[in-house]
Amino acid sequence: MMNDLNYDVVVVGAGPAGSVTAKYAVKNGASVIMLEKRQEIGSPVRCGEGLSLEGRLDEIDIKIDRRAIVRQIDGARLFSPKGYVLKVGKEMAGNECGANIDRDVFDKGLAEDAGDAGVDIMVKTMATDLIRRNGKIAGVTVKHMGETFNINAKVVVAADGFESKIGRMAGIKTALKPTDINTCFQYFMVGVEERPAYNDFYIGSIAPGGYVWVFPKQGDCANVGIGVNLASLNKIDDVGMAKKYLDKFIANHPELNCGKPIKEIAGAISCSLPLDQTVDDNILLVGDAARFIDPLTGGGIVNGILAGKIAGEVLSEAVQKNDLSKNFLMKYDKGWRQEFESKMLRNWFAKEKLITLKDEVFDNVLEALQGMDIEHVTTLNILRAVQSKYPDLVAEFEDML
């Protein structure tokens, strides 16, 4: 029989956001436990595994397991439906290009880092409910190996990913509109043709409202996946359609259909704005649970880690001051908004526009860019360059410019 446990902070979910929050929260002596419902942290991998390790992540005190870095990537290539290609250097290609990682090793490394800092970790432990005392959140009820018990805590961190239930249980509005959800399907493939060190994105009606990605891994392996916007699917489509779109794409690409899938995984991501509310008395939401995924690119690891650091620092201070009120935790809310809210807003507008475009427009824009030296300029400059040559084409993006 497990006895109830007592901690200052309980973190639900051991993804990147949970591990970094926990590590920073424990720093000044708070007692912290992190729970993971799966039997193994990091597995199965639901991720394209593209990650920029430079820039923002340099500022975070985390140990990245070098074995997690599978292949260095020089940039991104964007393919239009007719095959026009836009090549962008890694400094311009965003948070998902720089290195292709092994998420399984990466996530385990971050959890190990948190454990080394003093965080207690329980796997195969699912938070099933919030405990409330005198109307206030006071921990979580958990299930572990068939046993149910309570973990009492001054504050609960919802780092429980896209499907997050903890935030909703706390009364925070986490629901998403269909236009703000991408349903995803991915294969880990072996035996594909070796590819250059670029992460490839294919846009257009082959992946309605989203894209197909082909991220090369070591040798003849690649992470190949698709995200399709729920609202862009035809009425006759179902959520399983993502796999059908991806299979069709692979069948039409001989350099991929010579390979074999050794893993297949379905998932979903938000392509929404971040939540309006990410804290309340005795509760804080971080990572995908707070809808921190970039709505344009679908990348969420970097934002989850950046916000995790801010969350952990605020929690550590809150525990020291014994003030876990919404008022105090708003310091975290303000912190992450300063860090990346404006970029998310801009990319959400871009996504809203992109899901309405037809194949013809993608082809025309990318065709217009052929032969230009654009590998090292910003997206805005690219759009301005197209605008000066073909104003009609960019009319679709006028408000963004």
Ligand SMILES: Cc1cc2nc3c(=O)[nH]c(=O)nc-3n(C[C@H](O)[C@H](O)[C@H](O)COP(=O)(O)OP(=O)(O)OC[C@H]3O[C@@H](n4cnc5c(N)ncnc54)[C@H](O)[C@@H]3O)c2cc1C
């Ligand atoms: C198909 C796909 C491809 C992607 N590709 C990329 C990419 O290439 N690059 C990138 O940057 N991002 C990518 N993302 C997004 C990225 O995976 C997420 O943004 C990132 O994992 C967020 O981290 P997190 O810690 O918030 O959540 P997660 O990594 O989802 O971790 C949440 C954890 O909480 C656990 N959990 C949930 N409920 C409970 C509970 N009740 N009790 C205990 N544990 C619980 C889950 O098991 C999970 O381990 C992709 C996502 C998908 C679905």
